[in-house]
Amino acid sequence: MADLPILQFEETIMKAVEENTVVVIIGETGSGKSTQLSQILHRRGYTKSGIVGVTQPRRVAAVSVARRVSQELGVRLGDEVGYAIRFEDRTSERTRIKYLTDGVLLRESLSNPELDEYSVVILDEAHERSLNTDILLGLMKRLVKRRASNFKVLITSATLDDEKVSQFFSECPVVRVPGKLFPVEIVYSHERPVSYLESSLATALDIHMKEGEGDVLIFMTGQDDIDKLVSKLEDRVRSLEEGSCMDAIILPLHGSLQPEMQVRVFGPRPPNCRRFIVATNIAETSLTVDGVVYVIDSGYVKQRQYNPSTGMYSLDVVQISKVQAHQRAGRAGRTRPGKCYRLYPSAVYEDEFLDVTIPEIQRSSLAGSVLYLKSLDLPDIDILKFDFLDSPSPESLQDALKQLYLIDAIDENGLITRIGKTMAELPLEPSLSRTLMEANEHGCLSQALTVAAMLSAETTLLPGRSKNTEKKRKHDYLDLPDGSGWGDHIQLLQIYECWHQTNYDIDWCKDYQLQVRGMKFVKDVRRQLSQIMQKIAKGPLDVQTSRRWKESQQDYHNLRRALCVGYANQLAERMVYHNGYRTLGFKPQVVQVHPSSVLKPDDEGKLPDYVVYQELIATSRPYLRTVCAVNIAWVTPILDKVNKININKLSGGIGRIEEHTEENMSDLPKTDNVVAAVPDDHESKIQAARERFLARKGKK
């Protein structure tokens, strides 16, 4: 601890903090910023007037850093040093240093917008630019003006991005702290690879034959490629084994792996052995593998992005940014000098890579964030003019306003309604919050709570793809409830009610190949949502889980109607002659129900005329994922409302944009309007690169 670089900069940092309200700290990996900044401030008396809060983008980081700081200070975790993450608040009245996820701090500022109890807020890992961090950056900018006398903000960022952050906070000072990384030699390819999978394989084998001890970390874009490379490596390494003096272990590493499998990567390595870890970008930030000396960087990442004109998400393989390339290379220099093999020429890196990753706020639907900001009810806040470090496009903001209007969260003038105010209290996306409120009015809250909780964890519930699981399963999927013909939301409800009937039996989950961790998470979420609903709704509520879905032939009429009200912005109408659907409310898209849906055609071979959907996502084709049949009688009033939308009025009469031309109606994400309004060399370079990227996408 004593040799952490940041401690040599204590005086510099404290001078900057004393003379300024906001300070940017640039600290590379190993500088000790996450554990030491809070302790320095503590030593210098900043915890006397309030709490020093440190935000982290991830839960595990908040917990592990808090634990280490409490050890270093020799106090019990939860006393002077504590943490707060969802479902777990380990703080007390004595807590002076508090680690928390940025999502938790946003929740706190909902009930206490001035954040009175904090004397300092440190936004750690701000360069990752998570949606929540970006919202917090905007809120902090406003807050430091109001609480200038007794409030400090520290922001940690990466080297390539610090000037912009400093400019955002009125040219606040930047303190640079060196990291403790070892030098990493960068090796570029001479030309672009024909197949980055084959290039990764060749490079990995080359390292194994020619280089000294040390593990190899290979960045791939997805599970399919990981599996392919793992099996190819196993074949090839075995045939090489006689020529090599080292054994090889090949390990996949991605988010869909059970945590127990992920842990294998972190165990002790057998002697005279080299591990190949084939990973997604989970290994970029979330997980750190010790012993890595060689990194193979394909230069690509799979990224999710949102198109506000169609309401559609897509998952695309895109080039990484320079910041990401730097981060990946850094993974090779943690324990000793390393090497990073970039499977692309240096000219490609220089000319094509964006300097920084496009922030999440420019790649997501903003309905939830806009509702959150509106609910803060700050007198001087105007959403379309909210001061973001990087503004979302006007289209994206207007899309959010339109969605919120359709579900009654804001009125026709863009002002938050009482319904909207209550919705914002719920840690759910607006569609589900609205569904809960409607369900509460119509006596089906307990069912809606279950659906909302199941959807909060849906991706981690169903079994991961694996060839061996088929045989082990005692029951077929047919034994699981099937949604009684109404669709996936109803199926999720029925599954949970079955589990409830078994008194939450873990073995039942295992028999049905439902992920135990996921189901437990659902139970936690459901409990949390019930508590919040009981607090914010007046009078007693029925939140008990029903035990008898099987005995009654119910049609879930009220629940489906509540879903229709909540998902008024995610409606689709079946085409007349086939089972394709046309989305309503957005620029119409022809889409299919995802094959994984339980919704099946009736005796006449037809799907329901109208459905609401949880997600519209383009993978190989555009699909509706997680759908529920609804009645036309519920849809008609919504369509009337859609037709009457006056976006100009919704935006408060400002930020009006010109009518769309044919050209503007393309399917490509539009993120450049705001950027174009701020002529600036750095920005225009980003925009140019983005346009190249979009042009490439357009071709395929």
Place this chain on the structure above:
DNA sequence: GAGCACTGC
């Protein structure tokens, strides 16, 4: 009849 990168309240 196809498949999903990663987080978080």
